[in-house]
Amino acid sequence: xxxxxxxxxxxxxxxxxxxxxxxxxxxxxxxxxxxxxxxxxxxxxxxxxxxxxxxxxxxxxxxxxxxxxxxxxxxxxxxxxxxxxxxxxxxxxxxxxxxxxxxxxxxxxxxxxxxxxxxxxxxxxxxxxxxxxxxxxxxxxxxxxxxxxxxxxxxxxxxxxxxxxxxxxxxxxxxxxxxxxxxxxxxxxxxxxxxxxxxxxxxxxxxxxxxxxxxxxxxxxxxxxxxxxxxx
Ligand code: C5P
Numbered sequence: 001x002x003x004x005x006x007x008x009x010x011x012x013x014x015x016x017x018x019x020x021x022x023x024x025x026x027x028x029x030x031x032x033x034x035x036x037x038x039x040x041x042x043x044x045x046x047x048x049x050x051x052x053x054x055x056x057x058x059x060x061x062x063x064x065x066x067x068x069x070x071x072x073x074x075x076x077x078x079x080x081x082x083x084x085x086x087x088x089x090x091x092x093x094x095x096x097x098x099x100x101x102x103x104x105x106x107x108x109x110x111x112x113x114x115x116x117x118x119x120x121x122x123x124x125x126x127x128x129x130x131x132x133x134x135x136x137x138x139x140x141x142x143x144x145x146x147x148x149x150x151x152x153x154x155x156x157x158x159x160x161x162x163x164x165x166x167x168x169x170x171x172x173x174x175x176x177x178x179x180x181x182x183x184x185x186x187x188x189x190x191x192x193x194x195x196x197x198x199x200x201x202x203x204x205x206x207x208x209x210x211x212x213x214x215x216x217x218x219x220x221x222x223x224x225x226x227x228x229x230x231x232x
Contacts, residue, residue, distance in 0.1 A: 005226045006030045006057050008210030014041050023219050028053040032208055046079045055082040061115055063087035066097035073098045077105025088114035088143035095150035113176055114147035115156050116140040141168045148173055158192055159199040166203055178208040185212050196229040
């Protein structure tokens with residue numbers, strides 16, 4: 001499985017996205033778009049990125065009853081995204097339904113990932129609000145195993161958890177890891193960060209990098225550096 005850098009394009013609209021891509025010159029990066037851009041621009045934004053030669057991770061984190069998720073995934077399957085995701089908390093039945101819906105598309109099936117626990121959820125919230133009394137690491141590992149059992153391709157997790165997920169679910173089970181910063185960079189609101197080089201050593205399959213590239217004075221140089229350090 002080839003490693004790659006996914007650029008988190010957290011822009012409010014199509015114009016800013018296109019201006020950013022123009023600054024990357026001939027590069028056609030793997031791009032992650034989330035709810036903000038998708039809700040603002042609609043499915044057309046995926047087609048636009050595909051027409052520019054980019055691969056697309058559509059980060060919508062579906063979480064609903066199995067039948068609803070299955071039907072939504074069947075629609076997403078034909079947009080041409082290369083990677084989509086759900087919340088593992090929707091249960092194994094929901095993840096199996098998601099996979100079934102996604103497999104109904106006419107083209108190649110996009111990769112399907114599960115979000116284990118959001119990194120914004122800490123141990124206190126887990127215990128006092130969600131009434132999950134296990135340690136976070138154990139919850140992440142169990143949710144990853146559920147995703148694997150449902151036939152999913154991998155999980156979104158911290159690079160700090162990549163090795164444990166691979167140990168529990170196998171080396172071929174993908175770990176897609178945000179929370180990446182250059183060693184000398186500003187961590188911003190990310191708390192637990194790793195450099196592209198360290199994420200590579202930790203066994204991440206894909207790193208998701210946003211502001212260290214999108215807010216860099218020279219985004220093309222920052223992207224090239226991520227590729228050099230993570231992919232080699
Ligand atoms: O700008 P930055 O590199 O922090 O962007 C990271 C991206 O990864 C953002 O789009 C963020 O929403 C996403 N993400 C994350 N942590 C998670 C899941 C997704 O930072 N656990």
